[in-house]
Amino acid sequence: MISFKEKLLAAYLNWQSRPGKIKKYLSQKSITPSANCRHINPEMIRVAAVQLEMQLVKDPLQFAHRMYEKVREAVQNGAQLVVFPEDNASQLLGLLPGIEKIARRAENLDAALGQLGPDLQVADIFGFLGPYIKSIFLTTFSTLAGGFQVYINGGSSIFPTGEGRVVNEAFLLGPDGRLLGSQKKTHLLPLEGEWGLTPDCCLEVFETPLGNIACPVCMDATYFEPFRILYLLGADIVTLPIANPEEYNFWKALRGIWPRVQESPLYAIKSAMVGNRFLGFKFTGRSGVYAPLELTADKDGVIAEATSFDKEEIVYAELDILKLRAYRQTAEVTGDVNMELYQKYFPQIYDILPSK
Amino acid sequence: METVKVCCLPVDPQQFTSHSQYHRWLVSRLKELKTSGVQLALLPAYTGLIIFQANVGLPEPAWKQVLKRYWGNLELWNSIFVDIHSDCAKQSQMFLAAGTTWTNINGSPVHTAYFFGPNGELIGRQGQCHLNRRERNLMTRATDVSVWATDIGQIAMVVGTDIWYPEVSRILTLKGAQVLLAPVAYAAPFNRWLQVAGMWQEVQQNQVFALENWLEGHLFQQSFAGTANILAPCEITPGETGYLAQGGPGSKSDNLPVATLNFRHLEEIRKSYPLSKFLNRDLYSRYFPDIYRRQNGGRIAQDD
Numbered sequence: 004m005i006s007f008k009e010k011l012l013a014a015y016l017n018w019q020s021r022p023g024k025i026k027k028y029l030s031q032k033s034i035t036p037s038a039n040c041r042h043i044n045p046e047m048i049r050v051a052a053v054q055l056e057m058q059l060v061k062d063p064l065q066f067a068h069r070m071y072e073k074v075r076e077a078v079q080n081g082a083q084l085v086v087f088p089e090d091n092a093s094q095l096l097g098l099l100p101g102i103e104k105i106a107r108r109a110e111n112l113d114a115a116l117g118q119l120g121p122d123l124q125v126a127d128i129f130g131f132l133g134p135y136i137k138s139i140f141l142t143t144f145s146t147l148a149g150g151f152q153v154y155i156n157g158g159s160s161i162f163p164t165g166e167g168r169v170v171n172e173a174f175l176l177g178p179d180g181r182l183l184g185s186q187k188k189t190h191l192l193p194l195e196g197e198w199g200l201t202p203d204c205c206l207e208v209f210e211t212p213l214g215n216i217a218c219p220v221c222m223d224a225t226y227f228e229p230f231r232i233l234y235l236l237g238a239d240i241v242t243l244p245i246a247n248p249e250e251y252n253f254w255k256a257l258r259g260i261w262p263r264v265q266e267s268p269l270y271a272i273k274s275a276m277v278g279n280r281f282l283g284f285k286f287t288g289r290s291g292v293y294a295p296l297e298l299t300a301d302k303d304g305v306i307a308e309a310t311s312f313d314k315e316e317i318v319y320a321e322l323d324i325l326k327l328r329a330y331r332q333t334a335e336v337t338g339d340v341n342m343e344l345y346q347k348y349f350p351q352i353y354d355i356l357p358s359k
Numbered sequence: 360m361e362t363v364k365v366c367c368l369p370v371d372p373q374q375f376t377s378h379s380q381y382h383r384w385l386v387s388r389l390k391e392l393k394t395s396g397v398q399l400a401l402l403p404a405y406t407g408l409i410i411f412q413a414n415v416g417l418p419e420p421a422w423k424q425v426l427k428r429y430w431g432n433l434e435l436w437n438s439i440f441v442d443i444h445s446d447c448a449k450q451s452q453m454f455l456a457a458g459t460t461w462t463n464i465n466g467s468p469v470h471t472a473y474f475f476g477p478n479g480e481l482i483g484r485q486g487q488c489h490l491n492r493r494e495r496n497l498m499t500r501a502t503d504v505s506v507w508a509t510d511i512g513q514i515a516m517v518v519g520t521d522i523w524y525p526e527v528s529r530i531l532t533l534k535g536a537q538v539l540l541a542p543v544a545y546a547a548p549f550n551r552w553l554q555v556a557g558m559w560q561e562v563q564q565n566q567v568f569a570l571e572n573w574l575e576g577h578l579f580q581q582s583f584a585g586t587a588n589i590l591a592p593c594e595i596t597p598g599e600t601g602y603l604a605q606g607g608p609g610s611k612s613d614n615l616p617v618a619t620l621n622f623r624h625l626e627e628i629r630k631s632y633p634l635s636k637f638l639n640r641d642l643y644s645r646y647f648p649d650i651y652r653r654q655n656g657g658r659i660a661q662d663d
Contacts, residue, residue, distance in 0.1 A: 190637050190639055193636070203642075204645060225564060228638075228642070228647075229639075229642070231525075232642075232646045232650060235650045252599050254599060254600045254601050255599055257560075258560065262560035262564070265560075266524075266556075304552055333492070334492070336491045336553075337523060339489040339491070339495070339520070341502065341524075342648065342651060343502040344500075344503065344504070344527075345651055347503060350640060350643045350648070352529075352530055353638060
């Protein structure tokens with residue numbers, strides 16, 4: 004039986020997260036339809052990766068305002084597709100009454116949870132808070148995408164699925180404000196496993212006039228498998244929100260999306276969360292836009308990259324989808340297939356893994 | 360065995376005028392390495408052709424003609440290749456990944472690496488499973504991969520172009536490989552990022568050790584370029600770079616990468632950051648292997 008306190012909290016969160024409040028707030032901003040997506044040239048798709056500082060956000064309007072500012076800046080610089088980081092909506096943990104005080108006192112997330120209640124997992128918190136955060140998140144980005152008429156991957160957060168699972172999920176919205184689709188994370192960080200999240204087992208590619216877009220999340224890029232699958236499903240562009248909870252190291256940061264687009268020829272837009280004061284976590288970047296070596300000016304796989312690994316900035320680049328598709332037909336080392344080998348080992352070789 | 364000392368030995372293709380000179384040189388180098396404690400050495404790819412060039416002394420015909428002549432007498436050249444490297448391994452009492460030659464599978468040549476034990480015994484051969492664009496008209500693919508249990512750990516080889524196909528390293532790691540040996544030959548000019556996109560990143564996503572040895576020098580009208588390196592997961596390398604040892608350009612002995620592989624460190628990083636635990640077999644089962652048919656315009660059940 005739900006307690007009075009829980010009813011009160013639910014009512015408060017309902018009130019705070021009502022779509023009308025956010026839409027009204029954003030309607031007072033200077034949001035005018037851009038011409039960025041009016042005429043799309045597949046040889047010149049302009050994209051933006053937002054590097055954002057993680058902050059505990061108490062007021063949904065503060066969240067909407069921050070996102071508005073970033074999208075406006077990106078749109079003014081010609082972006083047709085804007086990508087935000089992983090855990091973007093998790094900033095709305097600030098909605099929980101008293102969380103700021105707890106965050107100040109606690110050294111880390113586990114310590115903070117301990118103050119909220121015994122045996123509480125991160126999945127429990129987001130399981131409860133998730134629907135309200137999702138409402139704020141989707142209303143904000145739907146309004147911004149439709150208002151500015153651009154494509155937006157709003158980043159990800161942790162949400163309940165309604166089937167008793169809690170997942171890390173990213174969302175792609177179109178220039179009419181409609182939700183084009185979402186992608187649940189398929190490979191968890193060890194920490195997320197401890198938190199009670201579950202991975203998904205489905206991948207999607209969304210056909211758009213910009214190209215075919217996929218939206219895996221962070222740790223998915225540590226494994227070649229999802230990118231091989233997305234490439235073979237027809238993806239051209241992969242948007243990758245990340246929130247990397249470790250000190251920046253060039254080589255460790257290189258381990259994610261960069262090698263994936265060398266193995267499976269794709270464009271990738273990586274958007275990184277940064278910041279060192281979020282519930283004991285330090286997040287480092289760098290955001291960037293990546294491609295197969297031969298499609299980059301210095302043959303190093305980098306089209307554009309953030310100048311810092313710990314500050315807010317927006318990275319811009321132009322992608323030539325036709326060039327990518329032509330490259331795939333002539334690439335020197337990639338593009339071969341060994342069905343006999345794969346049939347011998349896939350998928351049963353993975354059965355040797357211990358059950359989780 | 361908790362630690363193993365290993366080395367990549369560059370080979371200058373132009374320095375030999377006979378296969379016996381190559382033989383003597385290799386025995387001498389391996390014995391030197393053995394006295395410094397090295398237990399395993401990796402040679403670059405195309406050592407079979409290096410022996411052929413030294414022996415035949417041809418006035419540099421074109422690449423395809425060379426391969427045709429070599430393959431035309433493959434039994435002879437492979438016999439010389441095996442005899443030389445078996446003897447080198449035996450005399451130096453070392454494990455020797457002897458570079459590559461070709462084997463004849465159903466009438467077609469397969470680019471194949473050989474691995475010898477310290478008694479000169481042939482522990483195993485590994486064929487190349489994927490072909491680059493130029494290779495597809497010349498040779499055929501191997502269709503299986505092997506991991507060898509040895510006194511110095513679970514060893515496997517990733518041959519040539521396979522370094523850019525993550526399927527191979529993944530299968531080998533899931534079969535138990537701890538050390539991957541990669542003999543490579545790639546046409547100049549050298550792009551270090553192409554090299555990083557190979558074994559460096561395979562080591563990171565599979566949490567294994569690897570040695571890579573890229574042929575550097577001139578062989579039958581072709582220039583090859585690359586370096587030799589010893590690789591490990593970033594967390595257990597100096598500066599967290601993923602490199603235990605790096606060779607410089609050129610094949611001089613002062614550029615020799617030598618390192619000690621510490622299997623306890625490897626197990627520790629695998630435990631503390633268990634990437635394999637989060638491989639998603641439910642996801643892969645949904646798509647593999649049928650989805651690969653799409654690569655060449657094929658259809659899969661989900662398309663219909």
